[in-house]
Amino acid sequence: MLKKILRIIFLLIISIEIIALILFFARPHFSTRNIQKSKSEAISLLPDSCEEYVTHANQLNDSVRNYLEQSYLSGIGILKYYREIKPKIDSGKLVLIENNRHYLLDTMYYSYPFLTVKSADLLNEIGEKFHQKLKNTHLKKTKFIVTSLLRTVSSITRLRKRNRNAIKYSSHLHGTSFDISYDEFDNPKKLSAAEFEYLKEILAQSIFELRNEEKCWATHERWQTCFHVVSR
Ligand SMILES: [Zn+2]
Numbered sequence: 001m002l003k004k005i006l007r008i009i010f011l012l013i014i015s016i017e018i019i020a021l022i023l024f025f026a027r028p029h030f031s032t033r034n035i036q037k038s039k040s041e042a043i044s045l046l047p048d049s050c051e052e053y054v055t056h057a058n059q060l061n062d063s064v065r066n067y068l069e070q071s072y073l074s075g076i077g078i079l080k081y082y083r084e085i086k087p088k089i090d091s092g093k094l095v096l097i098e099n100n101r102h103y104l105l106d107t108m109y110y111s112y113p114f115l116t117v118k119s120a121d122l123l124n125e126i127g128e129k130f131h132q133k134l135k136n137t138h139l140k141k142t143k144f145i146v147t148s149l150l151r152t153v154s155s156i157t158r159l160r161k162r163n164r165n166a167i168k169y170s171s172h173l174h175g176t177s178f179d180i181s182y183d184e185f186d187n188p189k190k191l192s193a194a195e196f197e198y199l200k201e202i203l204a205q206s207i208f209e210l211r212n213e214e215k216c217w218a219t220h221e222r223w224q225t226c227f228h229v230v231s232r
Contacts, residue, residue: 076116
């Protein structure tokens with residue numbers, strides 16, 4: 001009798017083990033789920049420094065829809081021809097922009113070196129910030145390059161013949177906008193690729209801070225390698 005009971009218990013244990021083995025191999029995701037969970041927990045614990053670095057340049061992403069109307073309202077209207085600029089200067093609506101200790105003007109074929117007073121102040125403020133940030137570095141003598149300022153309908157038409165991507169309804173028509181190059185800087189010494197990258201980021205940071213203070217809108221233009229800035 002005892003022998004029979006022991007045999008039944010033995011068969012029972014064997015059957016349980018067989019069922020457990022079948023379950024384990026038939027549904028393997030049961031076993032990997034915990035591994036995946038611990039993996040994602042580990043990733044969530046990684047320090048911030050392991051995340052992809054977001055540059056200030058990439059955060060300058062205002063679209064023309066955000067500001068075109070406000071730019072028009074705070075600007076000088078739209079000028080058709082170059083000859084219409086002088087009356088705006090005489091009435092104090094536009095001021096001449098010239099090279100100074102912070103920046104140089106590029107040779108401009110499709111724009112004129114004028115801005116509204118508020119926009120000229122903004123450009124100077126960017127210049128001040130940029131130099132303040134470089135003050136204690138070996139790059140302190142660097143000047144940035146302004147590549148575009150006021151445009152007229154006539155100059156935009158000429159530009160569009162050359163560059164079909166140029167926007168017809170540009171805020172450059174309002175005297176509120178300017179472009180600053182980020183792949184060209186003026187410096188007594190020859191700059192390395194790393195120094196160019198650094199200067200681009202310092203320039204972007206200067207603009208970014210003023211954008212946070214709601215003094216401007218700004219866009220990182222990839223095609224034209226410049227920061228397009230609109231005073232606010
Ligand atoms: Zn622009």
